[in-house]
Amino acid sequence: MSELFDAVDALVASRSPLPPPEERRRLRKAHGLTVEEVAAALKVRRATVSGWEAGKTEPRPPERDAYARLLNKLAELYPASLTPPQDTGAPETSPGTPTPVPDARTEATGRTADATRTARTEGGAAPRPAVPARTRDTAVPSAAASAASAARPPRTPGPTSTSRRPAVKNPAPAGTPVTGTDARFENGPLAVVDVDADGQVLAYCVGGLVLDVPAKSLPSLVDWTLREARLGQPKLSGSGKDADPLLVLTEAACERYGLPATLSEDERLAGRLPEGHKVVKQLLRAEWKLTKRGFGPWARIYRPAQGSERACVQLCIPSWHALDARHWGDAAQLPPADLARLLGTYAARVITPRGSTAVTGLELMTALHPPTRASEPDEAGRRHSEHNPGSLGKDPVDPAPCEAPDGHPILKDLPRFHRRTPAEVLFEEAYDWARPLTDDECMRQFLVGIDVNMAFAAGANGLTVGLGAPTHVTRPAFDPKLPGSWLVDLSHVDLSRVKLGKEWVHLHGDLLPSPFTPTGDRPEGPAWYATPTVAYAVELGYDVAPTEGYVRHENGRYLDAWYSRLRDAYVHTMADLGVPADASPEEFLAAMDGYRERDPELAIVVSAIKATVKGGIGKLRERPRGERWKPGQPWRALSRPTWRPDIRAAVISRTRVNMHRKIVRHAAFTGQYPVAILSDCAVYAADGPSPLDFLPYRDGKPLPGGWRLGVSPGMVKHEGTQTVLWGEGVREQFEAPELNLARYIKTGEVTPHDNGE
Template sequence: MSETNYTASLVVLDAADGSLVAHRPDVQRIDVPAEVTDLPAAASWALAYGLGARPLSEVGEDFGPLLVLTESATDFLGLPGRLDDRKRLRISDDHPAVKALDEAGWSMSRAGLNAWTFLYQNRKEVRVAVVPWGAFDAHMRWGSMDRITDPSTLAYTLGLYAERVMTPAGSTAGCGLALMEAVRPPSRLTYDRGTRRMRRIPVPGSLSAAVDPAPPEAIDEHPLAAERTREESQSPEHVLNEEALAWYREPTEAEASAPYVVGLDINTAFLAAANRLTVGLGPAEYTDGPRFDKKVPGSWLVDLSGAVPRTKDLRTKEWRPLPDAFPSPFTPTGQAPTGPAWYATPTLAYAVELGIDVRPIAAWLRPESGGYLDLWHNRLRNAYMDTLADLGVTEDMGEAEYLAAMATLQDGDPESLALLSAIKQTAKGGIGKMRERPQGKRPGKHAPWSALKRPTWRPDIRAAVISSARTSAHRKAVKTWNASLGAVDFLGPHTAEHGLVPLAWLSDCVVYPSRWATARSVVPRTADGSPLVGGFRIGPNPGFCKEEGTRSMEWFRDMVAQKANPGRFIKEGRDAVRDGE
């Protein structure tokens, strides 16, 4: 690992009284030399001053400096105040600032000079984020980071992100991918005695090279989907469709007698699902009629139509079928499969848990596998928990204290809230970007695009994470139903006979009927009142739950009558998905 000592990972540059001032994350203000009057000079100064950060892996590389330019600094360095090319969101190649970079020996990535620019010179990298060009705007998913106008406060907050996650490198989704490669570098330098030169070799356990998806994993724009018909592109028999669950239903008469509905929200569900998840590392291999093995990641063609999900009674240990009112865990709509379909390994592993005989017709399997996302999960989990602690939410809180703290969380420190949102979006966006769709124009409908060259363009890994998150939540709901049988403390005699069944589901939010206006009323417990192992559990940890919202049963029925998923709006009546939650 590098022994370089860095003064800071980044600075926020601001102009005042005719000179530049650099604001460091440690709240120190540094006067920038007077000769720094343009972007090439600022980049050179960043390297000379010693900005940057050490690698996150023993075989990784240092992070280059990040310069964040405020509006005044942008103007001081001779850059326009806004991007006139609103289509490509970059400065034109004939702009004086671009020419100055070229004359000074700096090159740029193909994205050019834009809100997030990567400059290169002599194998050194300098990142530049331009605030007035939208570096932290809503589409970049940095939460409310764009509302931090004080340069020193912005430097401090971004410095915490750099310390807990990594030096920012674009959108939070882009940072999510970059973090994967930072903690598990695709390759490392080694000395080749034969050639007497340094060369790169793959790092075991990493994604070291771009690989093609299996045909059912290819999205419609992919070259492998060129021969796919429109009907096939919409058929689960031809296309892997592992997505989050979106489902709701009418309440029964007994359920409708409950005065409330309560939404349980699973904290950072995708991040929790990535923990200890075995994923494929190399290319997929096709096989006919394989025997299902939950230890082998891949995509399996299986007919689950007509399968009856069951679970063992917690007391008698006898198998009993799930109620018809339960959503199916095998489709994004919650409707039971109607024929053969492609599934990721976690979905079928859960089917086996539900007493279903899984007999694959065919499969695309990845024998080379490992816990690629484990280190990524660990770093983001620690960042999430540390930032929650800054806001006064800690692991040792009791349920009531935790729910009360979360109810007033948005009244907390704005900078910590912005950081918390950025960390959550880094996890969620990083997984989503593993199946990034093409951007801009291409020579043909199925022409390759630049993202396909990344080792982290892996729709199969994204599918496995979503599959794991969906089935994990469903498993908790089944445990809740099982525990509520024979118990009258949920909805009364009706629940004792029929059990507590979800009314609506939207990704990581599960809605239940309730006699009381609190999430604590629908969490399964043991005889001594402690949370039931394997069920929903209230707390701050990833995979635990918080209260998404509590509304009246009348409100729920009105939403269903409008054909709107109540899980989408139960949080203060607003669209949680649209708001990035």
């Protein structure tokens, strides 16, 4: 009989009209279900359910029948008549709730920031009284709701009396460090400020928490953030500073607080609002200050610190292009709750964003190694600020002349238009090298690209770098443990005969790039190199005799903590996307297939983490940007202790050497050589389309010291596969026999513009 009932239910569901898309979303949220949970129950993709709720697509049998049945059940539990009451602004109380007492921060509406209001769910569920501040939510769910939520993680307890907690998807991805353990920052590091259909300003925080914002002006919003919102992030180092709270303003919030939704062309070029803008004047009248960069996409609003107390709020305005689409994808178009989740995950695992990913990468270095610390008490029991060992200090240092880029003040005496030679300038850059295919490689079917995960982070791991100013030496004995720049002739190194460990091996040196130049060309005479490059020449079995050097006796592994935090952030986020660190090579390749579609927002976090690595390293040698500058004059970046081109050079040198070491070991073991290398991507000719068709795994174990498939930094993933015929055709089309195919291996698309035409 039960089978007959099931058949009848299915028949009814198959003919039942579906509610409109907005009602589908309301019903799901009313029951506290995420898109992922519905998709898992119906055995469809998350994007499919999102399309149904957006009205872009309609379900088809057999999923339609099950979806209709779900919606019908939810409609019985949550009739459309149970909608939240309109907020009149009057405070509501429940038995046992204390009556709020107005204070000096009460807004003109007569409401206090701690007024107890009715908490509502975004989906329109029946209202329930809000609980007093910092108490647990003790509302008892229905039996049906309890059963549906049994498999979901418990909600974060403790919403404030001015908060609501709508159902949001995966508010806390697995492996995210716990935020809110510090009572000062119990609502997380940041909030996305938006205005709802009723005109109420809302602050969407991490974990799904939503705060009512009473502020009527931007100065009062800053004041509310510092006094009431409990936003921020604890310091990452004992001698560091807590992260300032971050407010992300949507277009609606910009308009509410008198800011343009988008910048004009002149404002965009200037990177800021004009000083005479009414909002800037409001801030100045309220005795708030802006940094020298003014009110731009990333604005910092502050008052001078009083002792150890800071009063600073960071603003991020996505509609002003604060979130670069190259690194943050479509984050700027996300709904407020989803954007708070994305940025909150990044903040918890990396650091609260403080600008571009490059700026944030640099700020992370300083946060982990602050320049100063408190001293031990003196005889009077007083402490003072002193240098923090292992940091770069608080004062900038000049680079060695060979390390300085063109236009630096220490090069002002060079003749105008002088082109420096390798014997005058340190030129450590990533690979851009390619060669023609051999006859044997032309007989193979595929070109397979592999890409090193977080290559520059891996290059920074364990690297000893200079912490202070350089010391000039002549005719020095090379010391591989001493960071610096060395003038040495490496043209005698012959790649056809190199040392691997204690044994000499013979290779086809003409099929290998030189490890000493970014172009892969063999050096022609003396040139400046960073320590890792010269040390690799010694490792390959050749003597070196520097004629000059700039070395740094004060040194340390400054980037180790930076690497560790970014590595953990990357590995944990990839695990959340279904790519575990302990997967076998076959499992890893399968897990990487389509991983971005499993959770597009977490995939954006991965992109931002990788951009933080590359951008942070690049910022160590930042050039003049957006400022009036003439060669020979200083530019803004030179005033930072973290302007260190020598550290950047050392990281890039080590990254390039790491790649070459794996290439040599692979060639010695398999007789296979790369046909193209671009930065952290290498391309090989193979008989099959998979990396496993040319990587020498035996019983699941890789070649020691060679390429290894996996998610950890320094391991490789599949970048892309094209045919050998494609590669030869592209080179013939552009009449470029050494066109770098690694640049196009991912998509196979090549345009004349890409080729420099």
